[in-house]
Amino acid sequence: PSFADEPRSPNKVVDQQTRMQWFRDAKFGMFIHWGAYSQAGGEWNGETNHHEWLQLTAKIPLAEYTEFAKSFNPTRFDADQWVKIAKDAGMKYLVITSKHHDGFAMYDSPSSDHDIADLTQFNRDPLKELADACHEHGVHFCVYYSLGRDWEDPDVPTGRGDKVGFRSNLIDYPNESEKDFSLYFERKVKPQVRELLTGYGPIGIMWFDTYGLITKEQSLELKALIRELQPECVINQRIGHNLGDYKVSEQEIPADGSYDPWESCITMNGHWGYNKADDNWKSPESMVRSLVDIVSKGGNFLLNVGPTGEGVIPEPSVQRLVAIGDWMDVNGEAIYGCGPTPFGDELGKKVKDKSGKTRVVGKLPWRATTKPGKIYVHLFEWPAGELSLPAIPGTIEDARILGMDINASLEVNSIGDRTTIRLPDNRPEWAIPVICLTLAE
Numbered sequence: 001p002s003f004a005d006e007p008r009s010p011n012k013v014v015d016q017q018t019r020m021q022w023f024r025d026a027k028f029g030m031f032i033h034w035g036a037y038s039q040a041g042g043e044w045n046g047e048t049n050h051h052e053w054l055q056l057t058a059k060i061p062l063a064e065y066t067e068f069a070k071s072f073n074p075t076r077f078d079a080d081q082w083v084k085i086a087k088d089a090g091m092k093y094l095v096i097t098s099k100h101h102d103g104f105a106m107y108d109s110p111s112s113d114h115d116i117a118d119l120t121q122f123n124r125d126p127l128k129e130l131a132d133a134c135h136e137h138g139v140h141f142c143v144y145y146s147l148g149r150d151w152e153d154p155d156v157p158t159g160r161g162d163k164v165g166f167r168s169n170l171i172d173y174p175n176e177s178e179k180d181f182s183l184y185f186e187r188k189v190k191p192q193v194r195e196l197l198t199g200y201g202p203i204g205i206m207w208f209d210t211y212g213l214i215t216k217e218q219s220l221e222l223k224a225l226i227r228e229l230q231p232e233c234v235i236n237q238r239i240g241h242n243l244g245d246y247k248v249s250e251q252e253i254p255a256d257g258s259y260d261p262w263e264s265c266i267t268m269n270g271h272w273g274y275n276k277a278d279d280n281w282k283s284p285e286s287m288v289r290s291l292v293d294i295v296s297k298g299g300n301f302l303l304n305v306g307p308t309g310e311g312v313i314p315e316p317s318v319q320r321l322v323a324i325g326d327w328m329d330v331n332g333e334a335i336y337g338c339g340p341t342p343f344g345d346e347l348g349k350k351v352k353d354k355s356g357k358t359r360v361v362g363k364l365p366w367r368a369t370t371k372p373g374k375i376y377v378h379l380f381e382w383p384a385g386e387l388s389l390p391a392i393p394g395t396i397e398d399a400r401i402l403g404m405d406i407n408a409s410l411e412v413n414s415i416g417d418r419t420t421i422r423l424p425d426n427r428p429e430w431a432i433p434v435i436c437l438t439l440a441e
């Protein structure tokens with residue numbers, strides 16, 4: 001595919017619309033939380049509820065965590081296989097943790113010795129292998145970078161949101177008055193962002209996390225650096241100060257799609273990083289439902305996997321991705337390149353209850369997506385007999401269920417300002433069937 005082969009053009013001016021086009025069309029991506037912490041599988045001293053925050057939640061001093069990181073040896077890691085799993089699920093981009101809050105870089109970083117190359121026996125660069133596999137398979141390669149937290153760096157102040165005494169940085173570097181975020185920014189952030197944008201080919205997104213401590217000047221400088229090195233690279237809003245290209249929603253789907261563009265990042269069970277004790281897996285159907293809900297509100301779905309310390313994507317995640325891929329094989333045309341619902345009534349209304357909390361009431365069990373000449377109605381429940389829709393912006397030429405017999409056109413009737421679609425008695429055997437409405441020119 002052309003985007004992967006095309007060399008980036010430093011300093012070229014790329015307008016926002018052009019930069020965001022692939023992202024808007026892609027809709028579905030894979031988030032990968034993988035680092036030294038993955039080895040523990042969430043377990044430390046008998047406690048099993050840890051995750052990518054292990055260093056902090058288990059209160060491990062930096063020297064001890066560094067020793068632990070040295071044994072990271074993901075011999076079963078196969079970049080090609082990971083990218084194939086993502087691609088077969090219908091995912092168009094992949095975001096990998098290049099450095100999480102522990103400050104441990106998952107690539108050979110010349111500006112830091114707290115990285116996989118300097119600390120471990122694993123004599124490979126996972127990021128390079130993933131970047132190459134993505135580019136070969138036509139998947140946009142994207143990078144997560146923890147900006148506001150780095151528990152290895154002596155100069156990152158303890159953030160307002162962190163409980164005092166709970167934070168690793170505070171354990172190892174307790175003297176707050178000696179910390180200077182700008183030293184960290186110059187010494188580590190800028191060099192590493194440059195390394196990522198110059199050593200791994202085209203980067204689809206620079207996905208920053210936690211921005212509480214960065215100044216507006218620093219966010220601007222970081223943005224300018226990215227624009228200079230890879231003008232086509234998309235930047236998420238967590239670069240700080242509202243300077244990103246799109247907004248991120250974490251572990252939730254907004255009630256409506258009032259931000260544009262936006263993305264929801266969500267886990268498959270209760271954790272981002274690998275936790276071997278967490279069997280609380282979401283069903284494939286609920287994840288397809290989330291994807292449809294998000295796309296009907298104009299957003300993207302970034303769905304997370306947490307590979308093991310050996311480098312294996314857990315089997316329950318793989319199984320679910322296969323099932324999602326089966327749905328996408330039939331219904332992908334109602335997802336990719338689609339815009340939000342032309343209706344809106346189905347999303348319900350926000351109301352404030354007595355305690356002042358906002359709730360959404362009156363949601364309907366279907367979602368709609370659209371592209372020129374088409375409206376797709378995704379059915380969360382199968383209505384008995386017929387489906388009643390609000391006024392259609394156009395005239396329906398044809399209605400049919402994606403994946404069903406191509407001759408099975410459905411009967412459409414207009415009654416007042418509503419449209420009804422007669423459904424066959426036998427529903428399709430798969431969950432969330434999609435009705436494709438073709439509009440007259």
Ligand code: H79
Nearest residue numbers: 033052053056057100101161209210250265272
């Ligand atoms: O990378 C994932 C999280 O580790 C990261 N963002 C996503 C994508 C993240 N950084 N900050 N936060 C999430 C919000 C803070 C959550 C907390 Fe907690 C809840 C901090 C303390 C309570 C989770 C549970 C982390 C420690 C205990």
